[in-house]
Amino acid sequence: MPRPQSSATRETAGRGSLVSATGVNPESGAAEARADRDRLFPADPTTRSVARDLYDSVARAPILSPHGHVPVAWLAEDRQFADPTELLVTHDHYVTRLLHASGVALSELGVGGNVVAPRSAWRLFAEHWDKFAGTASGYWIREELIEVLGVTSDLSPTTADSIFDEIELKLELPEFRPRALFERFGIEVLATTDDPLDGLEHHAAIARSSLPGRVLPTFRPDRYLDPDQEGFRTCVPELLGATGSPATFAGYLDALRQRREYFIRHGAVSTDHGVEEPYTVDLSDHDAEQLFQRVLSGTADESQRRMFRGHMLLRMAELSVEDGLVMTVHAGVVRNHSSVTHRRFGADSGHDIPRQTDFVRGLRPLLERFGLERSLHLVLFAVDEAVYSRELAPMAGFYPSVYVGAPWWFLDAPDAMQRFRAAVTETAGFSRGSGFVDDTRAFLSIPARHDTARRADAAYLARLVVEERIAMTTAQRVIDDLVGPQPRRVFKL
Structure with missing residues (x-):
């Protein structure tokens, strides 16, 4: 079925905003296209093909985010993110609430200003990663790890430390500062x-x-x-x-x-x-x-x-x-x-x-x-x-x-x-x-x-x-x- 080129495609050719049509953001560090490029599409082959064509036409369109809660200071000050735990766990109530339900104390995750060792909290997160299977937050975090941070290993108790180290090193790079990511994501508003x-x-x-x-x-x-x-x-x-x-x-x-x-x-x-x-x-x-x-x-x-x-x-x-x-x-x-x-x-x-x-x-x-x-x-x-x-x-x-x-x-x-x-x-x-x-x-x-x-x-x-x-x-x-x-x-x- 032929696919007409949309205005979103014409206006954003060459942008590196979202996942590209090949299933990978070329700036993310992942070396090859993802095998699950058709994720979330219908299982029926005919319908999946149509969905793929429609998605491909808008996949790289600019992001308009007219309501959200990202702290404006992050973009004004452009400070380096502190560590993987603060970035992905402590301030995400989708994550902390389910960990709490699984028996992890919120104080062990740094919630409410409690001081914790970031690596220890990250290990707790990795230990309970299987609890997020099928959840929206589990899907998003997996997308963040692969597409934004270029992490190719699956999170688990055995990979927790190596993934923490990998992310921590990347957060020191200028391309992972808030303003650089803002531009890389293709955020227009x-x-x-x-x-x-x-x-x-x-x-x-x-x-x-x-x-x-x-x-x-x-x-x-x-x-x-x-x-x-x-x-x-x-x-x-x-x-x-x-x-x-x-x-x-x-x-x-x-x-x-x-x-x-x-x-x-x-x-x-x-x-x-x-x-x-x-x-x-x-x-x-x-x-x-x-x-x-x-x-x-x-x-x-x-x-x-x-x-x-x-x-x-x-x-x-x-x-x-x-x-x-x-x-x-x-x-x-x-x-x-x-x-x-x-x-x-x-x-x-x-x-x-x-x-x-x-x-x-x-x-x-x-x-x-x-x-x-x-x-x-x-x-x-x-x-x-x-x-x-x-x-x-x-x-x-x-x-x-x-x-x-x-x-x-x-x-x-x-x-x-x-x-x-x-x-x-x-x-x-x-x-x-x-x-x-x-x-x-x-x-x-x-x-x-x-x-x-x-x-x-x-x-x-x-x-x-x-x-x-x-x-x-x-x-x-x-x-x-x-x-x-x-x-x-x-x-x-």
Whole structure:
């Protein structure tokens, strides 16, 4: 079946961004093409061939990463990564949570600032490497070892030390510094996640530098909007003080507005909201003022604090209509589920757990006010698979403001991506999605995650072609759009 050349192929010929069509990144150090170049493709030979053609056309397209958590200081300071354990294990909660479930103490992995011998923690990781078989994190780490670090040996207790030494030596080379890897990965846009009061000095320094591509801040105001977040009662006064705003609800909104404008001047295109429930409520200014004073004084009860969270999510949509920032909502996670672990190791230590969500009723007040506003781009991410076909796809299939976020967190594995496509596409098509979002702190996993998404989409489209549900030319246009034009449109890039 002939394959037309896509715009992604034409525009990126010669780039060394992702895995090449031969199945190996020529800069990775691996000497020969990988035998598993068709990984994640369907087993049926005909469908696999179509998937391969579709994938090959976008494999080397630039990476657009409009939402993630890579520390901006890594790129601003361009410091050498400390060691293999810190790079691949300690800060990756996908990894540490499963090791913890397997009996490894988080303190032995360096979580929560605990000082450990990197080689000892790496040996523990290697000892339990078989536990990651079939997991998304196991797949990504294997991709990082092979494609980015050029490691050809399989990780095991017997190879742990030699692989640690091999990686450690490579991390001393200039081509394995963050900025060199950024360029090698072919990253065109990378968004970080930043506190509203961050001065964004690192972003300004990067913008003045010769780093190719853009590194954009993202406005993450959860600690300033949710009375149940740690630090809320100190963050809000700091926000008011920093902007010279009075301690009224109108002053509070204006302070948030000022900081959003500051982020926009530094290149921001979106805000990010991590909420347990996608709940909104519409209040009058008078009622909002009374509620604001209660939460600020610490006298609001649980139902009032919930109401304030819900109203502020609606107000953030109002501000996005005003200033044009894309609004992403990551909902449905109970944060810090283990109180003991939270006390010992802090937040983001691997015990955030998904829960059921109700987007339809929860977001209706917001959508009643702003859902028909074409200037609003509201990207909704879920970790409750059931809502994709039942709620998110129908909402995105009607409201011009709503887009379905890519499979996120516990759903960002290859099989889950296939289920996501099947759940969403028949109702909302391909155009109402966000494009792929890697949502990662693990810098080296960025090309692996985007490559996974491209392979998964190629596999899904190939099945539609072979079943004669769409033409090959249509499939080519779709996959070309998914890796570039679509995320540019959705995130206003």
